[in-house]
Amino acid sequence: MNNNLFNEILSAQSIKRTVKQQRIVDASIRLFSEKGYSNTSTAEIAKVAEVSEASIFKQYGTKDNLLLSLIVPYIKEFFPSLANEAMDQIISNADSTFEGFLRAFLKNRIEFITGNKEIFQVLIKEIIYKEELKKEFLPYFHEIVIPRITKFIALFKERGELIDIPIDKILKLLFTFISGFIVSHFVLLNKESISNEEVEDVICFVMDGIRKSSSDH
Amino acid sequence: MNNNLFNEILSAQSIKRTVKQQRIVDASIRLFSEKGYSNTSTAEIAKVAEVSEASIFKQYGTKDNLLLSLIVPYIKEFFPSLANEAMDQIISNADSTFEGFLRAFLKNRIEFITGNKEIFQVLIKEIIYKEELKKEFLPYFHEIVIPRITKFIALFKERGELIDIPIDKILKLLFTFISGFIVSHFVLLNKESISNEEVEDVICFVMDGIRKSSSDH
Amino acid sequence: MNNNLFNEILSAQSIKRTVKQQRIVDASIRLFSEKGYSNTSTAEIAKVAEVSEASIFKQYGTKDNLLLSLIVPYIKEFFPSLANEAMDQIISNADSTFEGFLRAFLKNRIEFITGNKEIFQVLIKEIIYKEELKKEFLPYFHEIVIPRITKFIALFKERGELIDIPIDKILKLLFTFISGFIVSHFVLLNKESISNEEVEDVICFVMDGIRKSSSDH
Amino acid sequence: MNNNLFNEILSAQSIKRTVKQQRIVDASIRLFSEKGYSNTSTAEIAKVAEVSEASIFKQYGTKDNLLLSLIVPYIKEFFPSLANEAMDQIISNADSTFEGFLRAFLKNRIEFITGNKEIFQVLIKEIIYKEELKKEFLPYFHEIVIPRITKFIALFKERGELIDIPIDKILKLLFTFISGFIVSHFVLLNKESISNEEVEDVICFVMDGIRKSSSDH
DNA sequence: GATGAATGAGTTTTCATTCAT
């Protein structure tokens, strides 16, 4: 499974980038992730990419479009891919439990982000500011992510594995926690990856909370 | 208990702001929270505040200093206040449980943020970008927040209320979840407040997770 | 009678220009008239006016608005002024003939243009290109100039002085000829003024054409 | 008689244009006439012509030369053609009067311009700005147009048809009026053509002016 | 003959900042 975003786009969209065009992409992602979109000038991108500013604008028209050209394909790749590949096989698996699903899901997404950490940082940093981005992002989220995860939660809830509160509450709590966890690691703390141990802690927390269970003592 | 930040600063620091100075502060917070620091020009602040740009620079010297002047007192108020006032009385309270502590803590912080939502948004949005801000923020976090919360967790863990994993892991999971929850509400979704019902869901999730307990059936 | 446009505006609109602001106006008119709007850069204006480019944009916002700020008041002054002052006294004059009216009109407008030749050139050169300008110009033309001249022509036609064709045809022929004459002198040939002799030739031509009258021999 | 400029050039100069080259010419004329030379980029021409920008520069070297390549042949065709073909037969005609000459001249030139309105617009719009163009244009005007028309006027003046003022004054008044009339129609008002009725009005005006003749009543 | 890729030198415009009054 290849989680590198740009290889994916490359093969998917058959875009042939010249060496210089690729350098623009690389420099933009790096600088945007380090300093933020607003604090990065096209002059700086041109310098780092060792191309002329004109080349950037020839290709992308505006700086804003450059940002979108980096992020939108990433968004469109980020969520759909989570299911088509790994998820279906989990659920068909014999010993499939919600815990197993959660573990697979987390590892899959963490792997994906680890391979494209910088662009993930750009996405998170800019989605706060740009309504434009939210509008690209939210439909994908509502139409693809939420129904998909809802399906899983419903399934496991029917099997009696999950607590007896409405699915949308479970979803919201899960989403809040997991995204908070991932964002604080990759964006705030700028960690390279998340260890298996940390993943297990998260799963443990999500499943059973922090209260000492009565059966423990 | 008055959680309005600026009243606090006003009384604490005895700064007497003229009407115009107050308008600068108000305009800055509003604009920074809406569009971000980088995307707000001093000309725009001056226009909204109905003062001259020169007045802003007379007061604050640089635009950067204006931002810090808004945020730093907020940071310094945000965390210390959580203990000095409400927390100590919780712990001394008769029926003090971790759940009770968590409830009081959440309600207290949510109330604080609700009263100063815009500046909270500014803080969150800018702390991602500005190393300068992280440097202001992290010491406070490490020196004041962490020890304080650690003390509480240790206390309740000793009482056997909490799961038997290292305190710093509990702290990290708690922090990740709670901050994720609060940030996604107040910044991403731009909600006005968080309802009691939502707080109870969070507490429930944090304490017991989402797994159906064996005693439920 | 003071035909200098900017003195008129100055007194009319009570705009107080600083020395530098006046230099911007002067430099713009000069350069626009010499090289055309499109071929004049704001950098060049700044250099000639010995101000910073920023000062130009501080005042006018855009280069386009700079052009309009020069031309629109000129348009609004050009046509109305032709009647309020000189024309009414002509018509009330004892020996008022159409020829006399034409002579007064031509001399009045030629004097006005001579005093502001450069901005007249800018107006003519740019009105060809800018729909924006046409929209400023045409209403004034239709609402103020045409009715006014029509009134005069109708008056003299009633007196039996003018040829028996529809007023609007007379107007159109007159306008076409006179504007053609003035534009070719001041814009194409860049003459400083138009001599009395030339004015008399024009009047002669307009009144009687170029055919040798039967009474001449 | 074929007045389409490019067919004329084609046959006259035996230039074989490829389809793409012709598209460049068409696009340039269209865009230059709509927006003016300065406001039309070579990129835009290339896009409209559906060729690469490089092809334009391969052909014409510079954008300036592209403009000249369009206009200069037009100038060289515009004036000479007025005599070689139609004019000589007019004068040799039995009932030749100045009025007849004027009518033939006007109709001939109006037909010519109507068939190439866009390039006529380009010529007029750019001759105002470009000294270069004036230098191309004026010699032709002085060496070919003026002597030719002077010859006609002198002829008809000798026959006693025209008013008794110097020939150059008649020429100037005629030129001013006719060019003013044509330019205002085709460039300012962007009319498609000029009707026979309008032509007759012009002739009437030019010949006899607007004064009611004493023999009319 | 045609073009995709690339750019140097501009262009308009923005912006934080200074200073005399």
Add this chain to the structure above:
DNA sequence: CATGAATGAAAACTCATTCAT
């Protein structure tokens, strides 16, 4: 204390032009 006026520096963006293929 307040500000109108002014700006250097840099921002985003444009454009005519070149050149290897």
